[in-house]
Amino acid sequence: MSHIELTVNGEKRSDDVEPRLLLVHYLREVLGLRAANVGCDTTSCGACTVLLDGKSVKSCTVLAVQAAGHDVTTAEGLASAGELHPVQAAFRQHHGLQCGFCTPGMVMATVGLLSENPDPTEMQVREALEGNLCRCTGYHNIIKAVLAAAEAAQASAWAAGIEESA
Amino acid sequence: MIPAQFEYVAADSAEHAISLLVSHGDDAKLLAGGHSLLPMMKLRLAAPELLIDIGGLTELAGVATDGDELVIGATTRHADLAASELVRAEAPLLAYAAAQVGDPQIRHRGTIGGSLSHADPAADLPMALVALGGSVTLQGPGGTRTVPADDFFLGYFETVVQPDEVLVAVRVPRRPGVPWGYQKFVRRANDWAIVGVAAIDGRIALANMGPTPLRAIAAEQALAAGASVADAAEHAADETSPGEDMHADREYRRHLARVLTRRALEHQTG
C-alpha cells in the first residue's frame, strides 16, 4: 500500500491506497464522489474528467498515487453555497445534457478550457472537447452552452473591470 | 480495465530512477505522464512489477536554449510544449505536433519523453522529431549519450533505450522562420494518424507508413535535385511497405503519403 496526501475539492485527504488504484476509483469508491464516471477502457471518452491542479485530466488514466501532493477538483466541488457554477448554469440553460453520464466530465473539461482560452470560437470549443464523448446530444447544445458560459464570463469580467475602474 | 498489481516508487532524482532500473531490469518501467504506459497496463498488454515515477522531477521538465539547439526536458507535458513561446518561435513544427496529440486532457499529462519511448509509429512526436532531425539524450549508470532521431526508433514500440536508461532530454535544431508543413490524416479527431507527414528544411518524415517513423528519402532526394514539390511528393511512398488495417490498405496509405507530402511541402498544416 502507498500513503497519499492530497487536496480534493478544497479538503485535505490522507489515505492508504493500492498503487494500481486509479484516481477515478479513489474519488468514487474511497471518497464517495461519484459524479465522475467510467465510460471506456482506452482514455477515449472523458466521462472521468476532473481538474488536477486546475488542469483537465482523465482520472481513469491517472493513478491515485500520482495525485499525491496535488489538488483535485471534481464536479461536486464546483457549485458553491447551492448556486450552480456558471458553466453548470449554462449547461442547464441550453439543454446541454440528456442522460447526464458524460456531463460531469464535459463540465470539468469546459471549466479547464475556459481557464486556458476564455473566448473560444465554435471550432475551438469543438476541438477542445474532442476528448469528451456524448451519445445523446449530438454536441449541438453542449457547444452552445460552452459559448454561452464563455460569453457570460467575459461579460462579468467586463462588468467587474468597469466596477474596478469606477 | 485495471492494471495487474505492481509496486510503486516516486524517484527523487534521475540517478535514483537509474539505480532502480539497474536493480529491477525488465521488471520495472518508468512512469511520467503515464498516458502511453497506463493505457497499455489497463488493457494488460504490459504488466511491469515496479513503476518508477519520474513525473515529479521538475528538473527533467522545461524548455531551454543551448547554442543552436532547443533542449526540452523529457517530462515536459505536451500542453506546455505546445504553448511554449520559445518552441513556437524556434521549432514551431514541434509545438504544432505536441498540440495534435490526443485531446487536451491527454496533453495535460503526456510527456515528450514518454511519447518518444513508447515509439508508436503512428504518433505525432516521433514523426516530428525525425522531421526536425533532433536527438534524444539518454542517461544510464555509465553516463549520458545522445542518439540522433534517425537512429532512435528500431521497430514497433521499440527504441534504443536500454532497460537501465532514462530518457532525460530531447534536442531539436533552432529554426526560427523556416517554413514547415504538417499533415495528419485521421478518421476522427482523437485518432492516431492513418498516415502523417511532417516536412521542414528538406527533411520529410512519415508516420504509420512502417514500423517506425520513416524518412521519405526518395522524395527528399528529388527535392534536393531540384524537382518541383508535386513531382518530389510522387516519390513519398517509394520503398515503403505500410501495414494494412481496417482504415487503409497498402495502396491507399501510399496514395495518402504522396498527397499529404505534397501538402506538407506546400507548408500546409491540417
Place this chain on the structure above:
Amino acid sequence: MSILGTRVLRTEDPKFLTTGGVYTEDVTDDRLAGAYHVFFVRSPVAHARVNSVDVSAALDAPGVVAAFTGADLADQPVIRPAAAGLMNVEMIQRLLATDKVRFVGEPVAVVVTEHPYQGEDALELVEVDYDPLPAVLGFDPDDSSLLFEAAGTNVAGNWGDASQLKQDLFDGCEVVVSHTIVNQRLAPAPMEARAGAAVWGEDGRLTAWIPNQGAQGTRSGLAKLLGLEASQVRVITPDVGGAFGAKFGADPEHAVLGWIARRLGHPVRWAETRYENLISMTHGRAQQHTVTIGGSRDGNVAAYRLEIVQDAGAYPKIGAILPFLTILMTTGPYDIPKAEAVAKVVVTSTTPIGAYRGAGRPEATAAIERAMDLFAAEIGVDPAEVRRKNLLAPFTEPHRTAFGALYDTGDYAAALDKALAAAGYADLREEQKRRRAIGDVRQLGIGVASYVEITGMGDGDDTPPQENATVEVHPDGTATILTGTSPHGQGHATAWAMLASDELGIPVDKFTLKWGDTDLIPEGGGTGGSRSLQQGGAAVQQAAQELIEMARLRAAAQLEANAADLVFDKSRSAFAVAGDPEASVPLTQLAEDERLLVRAVFSAPGATFPFGTHVAVVEVDTETGKPTLRRVVTVDDAGVVLNPLLAEGQRHGGIAQGAAQAFVEEVVYDADGNPLTTSFADYPFLSATEVPSFELADMATPTTYNPLGAKGIGEAGSIGATPAVQNAIIDAVAHLGVRHIDLPVTSRRVWTAIQQAAAAGSGSEH
C-alpha cells in the same frame, strides 16, 4: 398562459450537473452492503466447441469467493429465439455457454470476488479448452459450418415468401435500376455500459437494480430467464446513462447475477467494461438490401422491390424481428403503385442484433432513399425533384399502405419544400456546379432524404397501444407523478410535470416523477419506439384532468356549493364559486383528509407516423476521399411540440447518430469472426469535431390520435440523417462517375470509388 409548447428548463438538471446522476454503479443501498463483484469469462473465439472449463486456479486467487460455469446453471431455462414460431426453434441460448460458443464475447463462466479490483486478476486464471470451428459470417453464410447442428441450417427464418415475388413487377418500366446495398452493423454504445446489482430477500424475492428502458419488461424478462414468477422479482431502475434500444428486457448476464445472488445468499454487483459492451451488448442494424426500382424517364416510380437479409447474429433476438418493421415501412412516404418486400434472417457467429435507435425503420428509409437517388441518377433528374413527383399527397384522414401501415396524418411535400428552402437548395446546386466546373479539389455534395416512420406501436398483440400514469397532489403543495415510461435522458420529469402543471396550476418544480420500480408501478411500456410522450404524456394529462374532476366533488362539499358552480382557477390552483372568488379552496387542501390521486390509462387508436426531410451538405476532398459534414438541415414533423428544448435535443442526438452511421461508424469483424472494433479507440464514436451545429426547421402536423396532437420524435433524426449524408457524399463525386458507395461512406471507400469510376472511364457531368 399555458406552459405547453414553451422551453421549460429541465428540473432534472441541477442534480446531474452537481453531484451527478445515480447510475447503477453509483447506487448505495443497505441491501447491497458488502456486495460481491461478478466478472464474466467470455469466449475469445467466434465459434467453437467448449471441451472444458476449469475454474480451480481462479478459486484459489485472492478474494475469489466463488466461480460458476455453464454446467452449474444447466438446469436453468433455455433462452428461446424471438418470434417463436417464425424463427428456428433449435436456435437456443443458455445463460452461460455449455457445449458451444457462438460469438466472441459470449459468457462462458463467471467469477465472484470480494473487491472489484480482484476480478480481472481472477479471470486470467480461468482455463477454457476450446475446439475452434469455422466462423459463420456474412449475409449468405453457407451451411458447411452450422451454428446450430440441430437446426440443420444457418437460416433462422423468413418474413414473407420470396417465391411469391412477382416476376412481372417491373414490366412496362422504361428504366429499372437494381443494386445490393448494406445497412451496416453498429454498436449502440451508450455512454453507460451495462451493469446490475442483485439481492434475494428473506421473502424469497429477487430485487435487481438494472439500467433499462422499461422496468416492467425487464422484470418479466428476468423472471423468464430464471424460471420465476414475475411476482418474485422486483426491478428498480436507477438513472440510466443512455440506452438507444439496447437496454430493453433482461440480458443473460442480468439473470446470472440474480442466480448468483440466490446461490450465495449474498448481494452481488456487476459492471461491464467498454470492451465487453462493444462485443456483447446487442448490436444494431446489419441488414443487406437488394433494391430494385423502376419507372418512367420523366421520374415517376412505378414499382419497387426490397429484398432483405437480416444478419441476426448468433442468437435470434429482437434482430430477427426488425425486418418485420422494415417491410412495414417499405415504401416510406412515397406513392408507388406496385411494391413488394421479403426478408430472410440468418444467424452468424457474431454478437446478436437487437434494437438500435429506429430499429428496422432506418433500414427501410435508407434503402428507398438510396433507390430514389439511383433512379434519379439513371434518368438524369434532380433527386429532390424525383422525390417530389412521387411523394404521397397530403392527407388528414389515415392512409393505409399496401404493407398494412396506417399513416395517421402527413404532408410530405411540405416537409420536402421546407427543408430545401431552409437549406438554400438552389444556391447549393449553383455552388456545386461552380466547383465542378473549375475542378475544385474540395467538391460539394448535397443529399436529400424524405422519410416517414412509425412510433408508438404498442405490443403487437390485440391490446391497443397504451400507458398509465398516476398523479397525486399532496397537502404541502407538492405533487407526485408515477409513470409507466422509463426516461433515460428524454426529460420526462420536466415534460410530465409541464402537462400536469398545466392542468393543476402547481408549479413544475413542485413535481416529483417516479418510474422504474416494479413494486411501485407494476405496469408500463417503458421508453422506446418513440412512444413516451404520445402515450405516457397523454396518460399524465388525462390523470391530471380526472384528478381535477375528483377534486371538484371534494371542493363542492367543502364549499357547500354545487360542483357545476365551481371553476378551477389554474393561476391560483384553487376551486372557487363562479362569481365569488373569495369562496375558494386550494387544490392542495383537498388532499388533507384523504389522499388525492388518480390513476389513468390512456389508450391510443394506433401508432402515429412522424415524417420529414433531411438535407445534408458535405465537402469531399477528392484527393484523399475524405468527407466532411458541413450542414445538416432538417424538418422533423412529429406533430405538436410540448417542449421545444427537449424536442430539439432529441433531434440533434438522432441526427448525430444517423450521420455517424453514414460516414464513420461500423462494427468490423475479421475473416475468423474476431471483432476489430472493441474499444472507443477503434469504434469511431463521433466527437464534437466531426459534426457541425444542426439547422432545424419546424413543422407540426398534429395527429388526432391523442389530445396532445403529438407523435414520437426520439428516433426521427437518426432515420433521416443517415441516407441524407450518404446521398450527399455520393453526390459530391457523382460527376466523376460514382453511383453508389456503401455505408459507412468512409474516406477510403470514397477514394476507391473515385478510382474505380475513373478506371471504368465514365466521368460524365450531370
